[in-house]
Amino acid sequence: MPVTKVKTNKCFSGHLTKFSAHSESYGLETKFNVFVPEGEGPFSVLYYLAGLTCDEDTGAMKGTFESPAAKHGIALVFPDTSPRGSNSPNDTLSWDFGTGAGFYIDASHPSYAAYQGYTYVTHELPELLRETGLALDLERQGIMGHSMGGHGALTLYLKSGQYRSCSAFAPITNPRLCPWGKKAFAGYLKGGVEEGKEWDATELLGLSRVKEGLRILFDWGDADEFYLSGQLLPENFLNKVKELGVEGVQGRKREGYDHSYYFIMSFAEEHVAFHAKWLKA
Numbered sequence: 001m002p003v004t005k006v007k008t009n010k011c012f013s014g015h016l017t018k019f020s021a022h023s024e025s026y027g028l029e030t031k032f033n034v035f036v037p038e039g040e041g042p043f044s045v046l047y048y049l050a051g052l053t054c055d056e057d058t059g060a061m062k063g064t065f066e067s068p069a070a071k072h073g074i075a076l077v078f079p080d081t082s083p084r085g086s087n088s089p090n091d092t093l094s095w096d097f098g099t100g101a102g103f104y105i106d107a108s109h110p111s112y113a114a115y116q117g118y119t120y121v122t123h124e125l126p127e128l129l130r131e132t133g134l135a136l137d138l139e140r141q142g143i144m145g146h147s148m149g150g151h152g153a154l155t156l157y158l159k160s161g162q163y164r165s166c167s168a169f170a171p172i173t174n175p176r177l178c179p180w181g182k183k184a185f186a187g188y189l190k191g192g193v194e195e196g197k198e199w200d201a202t203e204l205l206g207l208s209r210v211k212e213g214l215r216i217l218f219d220w221g222d223a224d225e226f227y228l229s230g231q232l233l234p235e236n237f238l239n240k241v242k243e244l245g246v247e248g249v250q251g252r253k254r255e256g257y258d259h260s261y262y263f264i265m266s267f268a269e270e271h272v273a274f275h276a277k278w279l280k281a
């Protein structure tokens, strides 16, 4: 399937380009943005998964990742947060389910057959990136994300084993125990919240491969309204890390920060530097 260039903007001496393509996973058209720094490449690739209500533009426009990515010579990829226009039940009734709220899982409920975000990001998107002809090194990939996208980054990293590093801003870390996750899993999965264990970062820490050590960094704010209302549960994840003796996980509570992109931009540079260490090693 052809990948179509929608527009290109020069940015920190590199270029941010929006592409459109037919996704086989979604059965629909989808869009993604790619930032490629100045120079010949090939450039290692860092994905950013955005949160509820967002799309491929949110992280690209508000995350301030391009400047540090240009400095470290890393390409950035910003996919959309769900399929759009699938006409699945309740697709557009609420902001935390359906359009803009795909949770980066492969839905098993037949009514949500279009919601194949895991397969789209881990398997199809790298193929679409190859088709762009951009100078990308797809053997060197890292992943990061915010909130629902933080859950996506953690679960894709843990499940697929194909990323060298993972970081997250205010991630949902134990979705089967929080209201957003329960609602998503009850809808998208035939087996409901119980089946959601397969898509829950805290549960996935029990995978045998994890014993070899991880490369995970995450931050959250102690004034984050969604942390305070029990949607993120970072302590559950960190307690499980401790209980299992897993190495290579750093979770940091940041005083006074909320859930917004002002929080994300405050630590964007540190996160890109963390990935650069592993992507360029």
Ligand SMILES: N[C@@H](CCC(=O)N[C@@H](CSC=O)C(=O)NCC(=O)O)C(=O)O
Binding pocket: 050, 051, 052, 053, 054, 058, 062, 095, 146, 147, 148, 149, 260, 261
């Ligand atoms: N109902 C509100 C709140 C939506 C919201 O806060 N979305 C966050 C992600 S929350 C977890 O995934 C977000 O990143 N919003 C985009 C932004 O620019 O802040 C609403 O509909 O706005």
